[in-house]
Amino acid sequence: MAIREILVVPNPVLKEVSAPVERVDDELRALMDDMLxxxxxxxxxxxxxxxxxxPKRVIVxxxxxxxxxxxxxxxxxxxxxxxxxxxxxxxEGCLSVPEIYxxxxxxxxxxxxxxxxxxxxxxxxxEGLFAVCIQHEMDHLDGVLFIDHLSRLKRExxxxxxxxxxxxx
Ligand code: NI
Numbered sequence: 602m603a604i605r606e607i608l609v610v611p612n613p614v615l616k617e618v619s620a621p622v623e624r625v626d627d628e629l630r631a632l633m634d635d636m637l638x639x640x641x642x643x644x645x646x647x648x649x650x651x652x653x654x655x656p657k658r659v660i661v662x663x664x665x666x667x668x669x670x671x672x673x674x675x676x677x678x679x680x681x682x683x684x685x686x687x688x689x690x691x692x693e694g695c696l697s698v699p700e701i702y703x704x705x706x707x708x709x710x711x712x713x714x715x716x717x718x719x720x721x722x723x724x725x726x727x728e729g730l731f732a733v734c735i736q737h738e739m740d741h742l743d744g745v746l747f748i749d750h751l752s753r754l755k756r757e758x759x760x761x762x763x764x765x766x767x768x769x770x
Contacts, residue, residue, distance in 0.1 A: 625720035649741035
């Protein structure tokens with residue numbers, strides 16, 4: 602496994618639409634393993650492949666709380682089969698928009714379908730933080746960042762702040 606570089610805004614690669622994977626094989630699992638290690642090291646709770654510059658529809662996630670046993674999860678070609686009309690706000694952050702947090706409103710519950718680490722098709726209901734995280738990560742696959750859900754002013758401020766941080770680093 603290897604830690605990869607996480608791209609940050611305004612890197613144009615983050616706006617790319619990722620392509621579906623043909624199959625989950627050892628090569629793809631190696632990418633998933635690298636992504637998980639990169640996410641844990643950041644640290645973060647979710648990461649999409651495009652955030653490490655790979656335009657494939659792949660996501661890794663671990664929403665276990667501090668002190669709980671790790672619960673790594675892998676998603677290839679995730680789709681939303683159903684979303685609740687009820688929405689819920691959550692203060693989101695993103696490894697590609699470091700140090701910026703803001704509230705985004707999304708469907709409170711979703712039903713998803715994806716290929717897991719073994720390439721098996723899984724259908725699953727998501728709510729709470731899992732629902733927030735999978736929708737946030739799936740946005741990345743379509744080149745959408747959580748700041749794209751904010752007002753233009755807030756989005757521009759966020760990008761300016763990240764640029765400033767990068768310069769100071
Ligand atoms: Ni993100």
